[in-house]
Amino acid sequence: METFLIRLVQFFMSISLLVLLHEGGHVFFAKLFGVRVEKFFVFFDVKIGKWAGKLFAWKPKNSDTEYGMGWLPLGGYCKIAGMIDESMDTEQMKQPPQPWEFRTKPAWQRLLIMIGGVTVNFILALFIYSMIMFHWGNTYYRVADMSMGMEFNAQAKSMGFRDHDIMIGTDRGPFKEFMNVNGDFFRQIAKAKRVDVMRNGKKVSIKMPGDLDMLAMIKSYPIFAVPYIPATVDSVFAGSAAAKAGIKKGDRIVAVNGKEVATWSDFDYHKTVLGDELKAAKTSADSMKIRNVVLVVARQGKSATDTLHMTLAPDLTVGVAQTSLRNYYKPVTETYGFFESFPAGVKYGWNILRGYVSNFQYLFSSDGAKSLGGFGSIGSLFPPYWDWHDFWMMTAFLSIILAFMNILPIPALDGGHVLFLLYEMITRRKPSEKFMIYAEYAGITILLLLLIVANLNDILRWLGYM
Template sequence: METFLIRLLQFILAISLLVLLHEGGHMFFAKLFGVRVEKFFVFFDVGIGKWKGKLFSWKPKKDDTEYGMGWLPLGGYCKISGMIDESFDTDQMKQEPQPWEFRTKPAWQRLLIMIGGVLVNFILALFIYSMVMFVWGDSYFKVSDMSMGMRFNADAKALGFKDHDVMLGTDQGAFREYANVNGDFFRQIAQAKRVDVLRNGKKHSITLPGDLDMLSMIKTRPLFAEPFIPAQVDSVLGDTPAAKAGIKAGDLIKSINGKPVETWTDMNYQTGVLSDVLAVKNTHKDSLAVRSVVLTVQHKGAAKLDTLKLMLTPDLKLGVLQSTLASYYKPVQEEYSFFESFPAGIKHGWNVLRGYVGNFRYLASADGAKSIGGFGAIGSLFPPFWDWYMFWSMTAFLSIMLAFMNILPIPALDGGHVVFLLYEIITRRKPSEKFMVRAEYVGITILILLMIFANLNDILRWLHLM
């Protein structure tokens, strides 16, 4: 429960900040051009009965804008006079146009007002990434430094890869890090026509088609490629099955129930199989039988293997902390001065945006549609503990995501309004108000359906039905 609340708090704080600044971008340009902003709300103030749906609001003296917060945390809005938006205030549109209204301003001013929110989100993301670089620097494990190489699945081996190949680069350049929020490592392989590896101390080149399915590479288990991390125990937790069996830090797990184990991926896969079996067992006796396992272990410094019989915990835990990349490799740490952080942050932000846009095309596939997530999926991206580095990195990523999604040419989104304004600028013909209202209804319907679909995916994943 505590981890859920920590994630929820981070999610609400990040979304509130992004919505506030996004809508602030619209309001900035609106007031710059003398357009009246009637309401500026974080979250929606949907009324229920006589209650107007406001958690609080205030209206400063000599200001036409009412500021406040609604109760429905699905975004926010900036109600601009003389504009057809999600409020569907058509009564206002029937009145005589006023000089302070959106509809009376030149098309180029209206265009800037509409892209103001997206512009702020892009700039905010680049600024946050820059400050992250300045405060924490950039730390990563360089792929070519992983001397134990990679572990590949059957699909990768069919293309010519072999376990323990050290990945050097492709015809597009050298690999940087194994994985980040965009999966650049997999994207580079998917688009490559040649991958260079170090095999037994010699450089080899593997020819690829250049159009591999990156989504499949990431979703398939085991993964297309992942760092080879031996199933070596980092440390043992007290009063656990491992501690009682005499397992110690540095020991290597070689098999479980006769199934060979080389890496922690192997071990986790086998305990996953046991979990599936346990899910269909109805009696306590059957449960105990599944939890009772036989391990072969090579103790640290010993040449022979030791066979151990032990009882896993009810959730099939052994009671050890697994070794990680940090157990074997030293990360590359890059530090930046205040002024150096800006080009580094902008470059990183641009790569994140490019990766996110590149991944967007996979949503048209069946697997891509299943990967769409709602509030639960987004919230789970935050760590189950408070970490300012992760919080700001995720906030910057969500800012880029919000900007890109809002600029899509869907009616009711900023991008939809931009399309209609560009049409007006090019043809010098303004779409009718009747058409704009209908387009807004269509856009709202599309967004609601997408929201339902995304959150339904979250529920199905939570129920282990997807």
């Protein structure tokens, strides 16, 4: 429960900040050009019956703008006078145009008002990344330094990879880090014609097709490649199934129910298989039988192995902390001075955006649609502990996603309005108000369907059907 609350607080802090600044970008340009902003809300104040839906609201003296917060955290909005938006205020549009309305302003001013939100989000993301580079630097594990190499799945092995191969690079350049937010490591392999590895002290080149499905590489289980991390216990949680069975720090798990285990990836795979069997169990006796497992462990400093019987928790929790990259390798940290941090942050942010745009193509595949996530998926991206570095990294990443998604040419999004404004600027003709109203309805419908699919996916994952 505590970890859920920590993630929830981080999620709301991050989303509230991003929505506030996004809508603030629209308001800034609107007020700059003398356009009246009637409402400026973080989250939507959807009315239910007689309840106005406002958590709080206030209107400063001599101001045309009501500021507040709604109860529905699906974004935010600013109601700009004389504009067809999500408020669907068609009555206002029937009145004679006023000089302080959006519709009476030149197209270039209306364009700046519409791109104000995404502009702020892009600048914010780059600024946050720059400050992260200045304060913490860029820390990562270099792929070529992973002396135990990688562990590969069946697909990778069929192409010529072998466990413990140390990844050097491809015909597209050397590898940098194993896996960052936008998956450069897998994208580089997917597009490569050749991958170079070190095997038993010798360089080996593996021929590649150059058109692998990156999404399939990551979504397969086991995934295409992971760092080879021995299944050595880093620590044991008091009162856990592992503690009761006698597992100790430094023990290495070598078998589960008679099946060989070499790495934590192997162990997690066997746990997943047990989880599938547990879902199919029909009686409590069947469930208990599945939860009773036999582990073979190699004790630290001893040549003999011990066989241990363990009853896993109902959710198959073992109760150990796994060793990770930090137990075996020293990370590389690139540090930057204040002025150096800005080009470094811009470069890092641009790389994140480029990777996200590249990954967007997978949305239109069946696997891509299944990968859509709603609020639960977004919230789970935050760590289950409080860490300012991770919080700001996620906030910057979400800011880029918010900007990119909003600039898509879908009616009801900023990008839809931009598309119609560009059409007007090129043809010198405005789309009719009737057309804009129908387009807004169509856009809202599309967004609602995407929202339903994304959150339904979260529910299905939580229930174990995806």
